[in-house]
Amino acid sequence: MHRKCKGVGQAAGEDIKMDTTIVSVKSLVKTYKMGDVEVHALRGVNVDIMKDDFVAIMGKSGSGKSTFMNILGCLDIPTRGKYYLDGVDVSSLSRDELANLRNRKIGFVFQSFNLLSRTSALENVELPLMYNKKISSHEMHERSMKALEAVGLADRAHHFPNQLSGGEQQRVAIARSLVNDPVVILADEPTGNLDTRTSLEVMAIFQKLNQKGITVVIVTHEPDIAAFTKQNITFRDGRIIKAIAVDKPRNAMNELASMPAVTDEEDEL
Amino acid sequence: MKVKNLLKAALRSLAKNKMRTFLTMLGIIIGVASVIAMLAIGEGSKQSIQAQISTLGTNVLMIFPQASSSGGVRMEAGSSQKMTIEDVTAISDRCPSVAYVTPQVRTSGQLVNGNMNWRTSVYGVYPNYFEIRNLKLMSGNLFTLSDDRSATKVCVIGQTVVNNLFGANTDPTGSYIRINKIPFKIVGITEKKGQNAFGQDQDDMVFAPFSTVQKRIMAITFIQSMLASATTEALIPAASREITDVLKAKHNLGPSEDPDFTIRTQTDIATAATATSGILTILLATIASISLLVGGIGIMNIMLVSVTERTREIGIRMSVGARGRDVLLQFLIEALLISLLGGFIGVTLGVLVSQLIANILSWPVTITIPSILMSFLFSSAIGIFFGWYPARKAAGLNPIDALRYE
16 A cells, blocks of 8 residues: 655656655554554555645544654654655664754654743754754854744743743744754644634644745644645554545635634633 | 753753752762861871870880890890990991980989979980970070080979979079989970870970989999981981891891890881871761762652653653753753752861861861862762763653653
8 A cells, every 4th residue: 555645736746756755654564562462553654745745644543643653753663664754764773863863854843832841932942953063052042033933933932831822832832843944844733732713823834834845744633624734644543544635725824814803811811 | 962051951950949959969968068077077186196296206216125034034125234325326326317316214213392392204315315306495405415424413304393393483494403312403494395195294304414314313334225316207217227237236136136126116106196096087987978878869869750750851852852862961960960069068068067166176177178179079979870870761761752751
């Protein structure tokens, strides 16, 4: 079972150039051992994700979509199969090499934000750059501010996570994920803890980043959210059962504009 | 991660739990402070013992004849009569490492001044005895070698003798006393020296020219012992060898034969005494080090709790690219900061406590730089040693497990 998931912009691409394939997964298998029981989280997954693509991975809980995301994010290693990220064979890398890959090529956004508490928004965004020795403190600061600007939170740079709303925290997390200029941003249920409006805000940011040329992969179980992306892949029981291009992706920015205005106090809630 | 950022992160996480950080540090603070204080007390007592011993005079060698025996009955040490004034001359002529040498005879004398009397030791010595023993006169003058040659009846007396024969705060220089009914002119008073390390009153003595005591009071021809001083402390062993050679030759003993005399040096006594106080110091420092060790275990305990508590933070850091060694370093630096900061406060506290002991209990206290450096080194070593295991544990976490940890 091998499906090619091409970006809408590359619908005509029969002859796909390798250098535009950001993620390439071949017969990926992941098996967990829970005591004596073997849990087959992934049973042979084949996917190619192109540059500039915006993919939603869907499926019920237990379908293997989170496991798949963790492997894409180099947080977990597959039991069998090959995973090429930006041309690099990830399956054979050491712990440190995986860490470097996470540091340079991947941006991760979590459902529960995962910001460091008692650390300002700016410093949270700076975190990935701190683990890159080549970047000076000055450059670190500049790039982090730029990332915060990109998510519209430049004025909140010195706020602590507990002084920010859920939506703002998630935007800080997105700023953190893009500060290192990753080849792909992976978001695991980024709107799972957010209300409709803030979900829209977050999706608007993802769409904006995608338009700028950043590849984005999100996991979601909400079809509404998946409708904002260009490509939907559905998992069931560790396999891909459906991979379709979204006909007309919804535009989060426009929908936000048409929503009734809310006061700032309500937004803070 | 850069050192600056590492330090910043470590300081922040320590500041987050101020009370906990302080309590953890307290173990190290108390440990280091007690090590410093104990070493200061030990070193102080060692130095005061050394100072007391040096009041006996430094570089001093004592030469005693062996025990005599007559018909198989052995007599007490020093009872042999084989040592003579020629031995003294031979030593002073032929031993280059010996600065001074004096014969010594000692007897008990009943001292009388008017209606007061006192019994004490009377020493017959050369004037250079005062150089050897580092004795100084408070008033008057020393008798001379010509006094010795003519066996003049003059003497120098100690402060205790003055107090008992003339009363306190008097200067009897020039007065006459009778020693065993023989009149002696007092030519000088020795400076007060107090008790020596063995509780002997060094002011309860009378000194007179050697010949005077030997011939006029004791009426003997031999000498009881000799006192010599080496030119420098380092030359004591050389002086001892030279004296042995000269005396053996003088007494017609072959090189392989046992000498008929014994040489004891001041260093022997000093070594024995300082060894005792050295053992005391080690004992005190060991007890104090145990508290430092307990402080270290405290650090390990808290770091382990901290690692568990911050599993999620570790997961976040790893997810954005922290390698195992970055996490290891972060926790190690935290442990090191606790122990170094604790060490610093501990040293300060230890110095204060030592001063307090010196002031309130008036114990001799000496703080040495090596003891401070050692405490510092030791406490940072403890930080690394006990911080290592928790830091390793943090670094070995699986990012995905760490992120999922609740």
